Amino acid sequence: MGGAAGGTTTADTRGETQRPDPGGAPAPAAPGRLKRLRLRAAGFARRLRPRRPARTGMLILTLVAAAGVVGFGVWALYASTWLRVERVTVDGTRELTADQVRSAAGVPMGEPLAAVDTDAVASRVTEALTRVRSVAVEREWPHGISLTVTERTPExxxxxxxxxxxxxxxxxxxxxxxxxxxxxxxxxxxxxxxxxxxxxxxxxxxxxxxxxxxxxxxxxxxxxxxxxxxxxxxxxxxxxxxxxxxxxxxxxxxxxxxxxxxxxxxxxxxxxxxxxxxxxxxxxxxxxx
CATH class of the missing domain: 3.40.50.10960 (Rossmann fold)
Known part of the structure; x- marks a missing residue:
């Protein structure tokens, strides 16, 4: 028959790869390539999508809670009556008395413990009492200031x-x-x-x-x-x-x-x-x- 002799059978086309016709429309894309293109488009769309309101709300709540903790800490240190100076202890004296050191230190009772200038306290002690070679000033939470004195030794x-x-x-x-x-x-x-x-x-x-x-x-x-x-x-x-x-x-x-x-x-x-x-x-x- 003329169709069988001069044309291509269906069985012959199964094993060949389609090529685009140089003079006609491009060949359709393979199914696997179309699937990959769809997945990339979906991922790009997800990245452009705005964050969920639930995540934004959680972030806001976290920031508000942190600000509240910081604010409470500042209030507790400086404005509350919880952490105030109630006592001043003195150690290390030999010739001097503890009352002499306390008087020279001039630590204001009732002041917030965090607000005490320890360097200024030490300077007042060494300037007023020449017998003191050095003094260590430390906060003793929640209500104390300690003064550790080193007196000069006569040679x-x-x-x-x-x-x-x-x-x-x-x-x-x-x-x-x-x-x-x-x-x-x-x-x-x-x-x-x-x-x-x-x-x-x-x-x-x-x-x-x-x-x-x-x-x-x-x-x-x-x-x-x-x-x-x-x-x-x-x-x-x-x-x-x-x-x-x-x-x-x-x-x-x-x-x-x-x-x-x-x-x-x-x-x-x-x-x-x-x-x-x-x-x-x-x-x-x-x-x-």
Missing amino acids: LLIPKPGEKGTFTEVDAEGVRYAEVRTRPRGVPLLTLDLADHPNNQRFGRERLRAEAVHIVTGLPEGVREDTRVVRVRSYDSVTLELTRGRTVVWGSGESGRQKAEVLTALMKAEPDATHFDVSVPTAPAAADE
């Missing part, structure tokens, strides 16, 4: 001119901080015998006092306990007067550690000596005068 005493029996205490930093009428036990007396000496024009009294403190704080423990007077005639002429009539020519404050070690060995080697000279530590001397 030397300076006789007050014109007032017999009155002394000024000097600490390890060379700070003159308090006057006492009873001489503390074990604290040496500083005597400045500043005659006409060339070095005394170069070094002032403050510098010489600082050198004396430096010497005393570096003494061996036993020697320090026995020292009664530190006599300064110039920067390089310092003498220690000890118990039992003993004296130590120290010289200047230089090489203090070496001098302390030499003096300790010299006192052990010469227990009956009353005069020691370590001003030149490489050539020490001891004598019984």
Whole structure:
């Protein structure tokens, strides 16, 4: 038959791929490709869709709750009567009393605890009480302020001119901080015998006092306990007067550690000596005068 010989059978077209006719309309898209295009369009539409009212409402409620918590906290700290100063405790005092420290601190009772300026409190204490070297100010919730005081320790005493029996205490930093009428036990007396000496024009009294403190704080423990007077005639002429009539020519404050070690060995080697000279530590001397 002519149709069977010159045309294409149905069975022959099943195994071939359709190609677009160059002169006609494009071939229809495959079903799988159409499905993918539909899914992409649906996803794009979902992204453009506005958020659900339920999610927006939940976000608003969360923000309102957070603002409420913050506002309540601020009110509780500063406006309520719950967290107010009701007591001020003091620790660490030796010579001072707790009432003296509280008075100098000036912590306002009844003020919100969070509003207390702890730095200002510490400054008031150290400015009003020179005996205080430092003070730690801390809040003790819900109603307290604690003051932990560190008092200065006297290393030397300076006789007050014109007032017999009155002394000024000097600490390890060379700070003159308090006057006492009873001489503390074990604290040496500083005597400045500043005659006409060339070095005394170069070094002032403050510098010489600082050198004396430096010497005393570096003494061996036993020697320090026995020292009664530190006599300064110039920067390089310092003498220690000890118990039992003993004296130590120290010289200047230089090489203090070496001098302390030499003096300790010299006192052990010469227990009956009353005069020691370590001003030149490489050539020490001891004598019984």
